[in-house]
Amino acid sequence: MANSHLDYNLQLLNHLRTILVALGEAEQVPEESHALFLERFDELLTLLPQNPLKSQYLGQDLICQVIQRYPQIAHLVPRDLLWFFGGDCLHFMPDDELDLYQRLEERRYEAEQNDEPFDWNQEKQVLSLQPGPPH
Structure with a gap:
């Protein structure tokens, strides 16, 4: 179950990499x-499947750098990656979004504990339609 979550985030990272490559090919950044x-970024893609915990800080650093170095594509960074890497990445998420992801993570944990299937995207859609807890 945890591997599917890791695989999902690796897919998002690969998608983000294609955006970064296109940005370079469009000569929008210093080569x-x-x-x-x-x-x-490729180092992260290699290390993450081997040791997710050790590559957490590298992931945080790189995702934050994408947002800071390439503001023209910041809106294309998948929000799931901000949550997945946590740490400084969470500074780029508003409170209501953090609440949504916290509830999503709790549901994922509960499903894992009960050996139930869990579809991150489907659950995210369901939760985003429900009002969050009051502040």
């Missing part, structure tokens, strides 16, 4: 530093 950044 040399962009190439180095893509190398680090």
Whole structure:
């Protein structure tokens, strides 16, 4: 069950990488530093499946850098990746979104504990239609 969640986030990272490559091909960013950044991004894609916990900080750093270095594509960074890596990435999420993801994570944990199937995207849609807890 946990592997499917990791696989899902790896798919999102690969999608984000294609956006970053396209950005470089469109010559929208300095080529040399962009190439180095893509190398680090590829390092994350390699390390994450091998050791998700050890690559957490690298992921946080890179996702935050995408938003800061490439503001023109910040809106294309999947929100799920901000939550997945946590830490400083959470600063880019408003409170109501954090509440939604917290409830989603609790549902995922509950499903895992009960050996029940869990569809992250489906649950996210269901939860986004429900009002969150009052602040």
